Amino acid sequence: MAYGSPASRALYARAPAWLRSLGATWHSLRVERQRFGPGYGDALARLDRSQWLPTADLVEASRREAAAFLADAVRQADHFAALFPAGAPADPAAAPILAKSDLRRNLPGFYARDAATHGATTLRHTSGTTGTPLELLTLVSAVERENAFAWQHRSWHGCPRGVRTATLAGHPVAPAEQDRPPFWVRNYAENQLIFSSYHMAPRHLPAYAKALARFDPELIHGYPSSVALVASAALEAGLRIRPRAVITASETLLPHQREVIAAAFGVPPRVWYGNTELAGNIVECPEGRLHVREEHSWLEFLDDAGGAAAAGQPARLIATAFGNRAMFLVRYDTADLAVPSAEAACPCGRGGRLVERVVGRVEDFVIDAAGRLVGRLDHLFKDATGIREAQLVQTEPGAIVVRVVPEGEPGPDLEAPVRAEAALRLAPGTRIAFEYVAALEKLPSGKTPFIVSRCREAAGDRARLAGPAAAADGGAADGAPPVR
Ligand SMILES: [Zn+2]
Incomplete structure (x- = not known):
């Protein structure tokens, strides 16, 4: 695969498709032990039982685990030893909230000194848009555990491990300069076709759709932006693709994406929320409800004042990631927002507390003409037609560029519904301009940000919302996907 040394990447770039697929399969077999070792089966068996437990019991057990995790942190990590010289408090909520910039300042202070006694470890990297990625010391068993959560969720939707799986996420499976299909490789070890998210130019989309139809997947998963693009190409070409499930991750699933995915594939897309830090897991069930996986992490929903958030209100997601005993993320601010149900x-x-929706990153906000931070702007597109993809770009407070990839020629009715919605949500005087493009701006991770902000420093309020740290971070939108 294209993950190795520069020399092996150069070889890969020149290799024919069949050889690339062999490489992908070899890579998969090599890392399989890190993904599906004994920890995987153990975790899956435990989850099969615990999923039916009453929510109150699950939350209580999660809180107890968080308390024990904090006690370990005080004994085994410098950062927490310094915080609590007299010993750990009984209540995990007594620990201060931890921002990503706290980690950045003193990463080794969060590593467990006794990590090696808990099994093999690996370093995982967050994929920030700015700043250096963080190195997260992670137990291999914690990675296996994460995969157990992922495959249990897929099995809720009729897709146990081993089903024919199409993955459309940030995998660099074709070199950037490549301009002809195939932009995908077979991973025979996992019965998987892995598509590149980086080559989805309009002229290539019909080839993507055809390859997907030929593969005839039982499960499609990936970034909603990537899945929606191929979905619209499949609709245009009249291709019939009928997976058992579509699961999206790593980006907020927007209403127009939900629509086109359901229309193309005959099933509603289901949400998986997770992150590289292994801090929190919220997943959509077959009834269309989002469940907090209480067994995964201890999750708190906090309002701006730091109290428990009310149902129906956007809340900060704070996670104690006790699944990874190699590193202590206690009350870690994920910088994501969700609305408790x-x-x-x-x-x-x-079981599991229910969540109305995962709103997205704290960064998913614009500043209107009154200087307010406004989120949930996916609503701008709820009545729009003729839009294949959209993105909001802000270079100065009070002005927003709506960047649109139109379906065919942009019609005269395209802009009016968006402007009408914007007028309802943004302060008077907020300027809206449209820009028509062939493709949207992407992050190095291959994700498509819904909001591209070039005026973050103007967001004085944002510091309050995101914590001073996140602002200083330049709003790094991490949370690289646990999409494999
Ligand atoms: Zn449910």
């Missing part, structure tokens, strides 16, 4: 239980019968 007022519903107490799900008709599917599974």
Whole structure:
């Protein structure tokens, strides 16, 4: 695969498709032990039982695990030893909230001194848009555990491990300069076709759709932006692709993406929320509800004042990631926002607090003419037609460029519904301009940010919302995908 040394990448770039697929398969077999070793099966068996437990029991157990994790942190990590010289508090909520910039300042201070006694470790990297990626010391068993959560979720939707899987995420499986298909490789070890997210120019999309139809996947998963693009190409070409499930991750699933994916593939897309830090997991069940996986991490939903957030209100997601005993992320600010639900239980019968929606990154906000931070702007597109993809670009407060990849020639009715919605949500005087493009701006990770902001420093309020740290971070939009 294109992950190795410069020399092996150069070889890969010149290799024919069949050889690349062999390389991808070899790579997969090599890392398989890190993904599906004994920790995988153990975790899956535990989860199969615990998923049906009552929510109150699950939350209580999660809180107890967080308390034990904090006690270990005080004994085994310099950062926490300095915080609590007299010993760990019984209540994990007594620990201060941890921002990504705290980690950046003193990363080794969060590593467990006794990590090696808990098994093999590996270093995982966050994929920030700015700043150096963080090196996260991670137990191999924690990676296996994460995969157990992922495959259990897929099995809820009829897709246990081993089903024919198409992955459309940030995998660099074709060299950037390549201009002809195939932009995908077969991974025979995992019965998987892996597509590049980096080559989805309009002229290549029909080839993507055809390759997907030929592969005839049982499961499609990946970034919603990538899946939606191929979905619209499949619709245009009249291709019939009928997977059992479509699962999206790593970006907020927007309403127009949900629509085109459901229309193309005959099933509604389901959400997986997770992150590279292994801090929090929220997943959509077959009843269309988002469940907090309480067994995964201890998750708190906090309002701006630091109290428990009310149902129906956007809340900061704070996670204690006790699944990885090699590094202590206690009350870690994920910089993601979610809206807790007022519903107490799900008709599917599974436990876990319910979430109305994962709103997205704290960064997913614009500054209107009144200087307010406004989020949830995917609503701008709820009545729009003729839009294949959209992105909001802000270079100065109070002005927004709506960048659109139109479906065919942009019609005269395209802009009006978007402007009408914007007028409802943004302060008077906020300028809206449209820009028509062939493709949207992407991050190095291959993700497509919904909001591209070039005026973050103007967001004085943002510091309050995101914590002073995130602002200083330049708003690094990490959370590289646990999409494999
Ligand atoms: Zn449910």
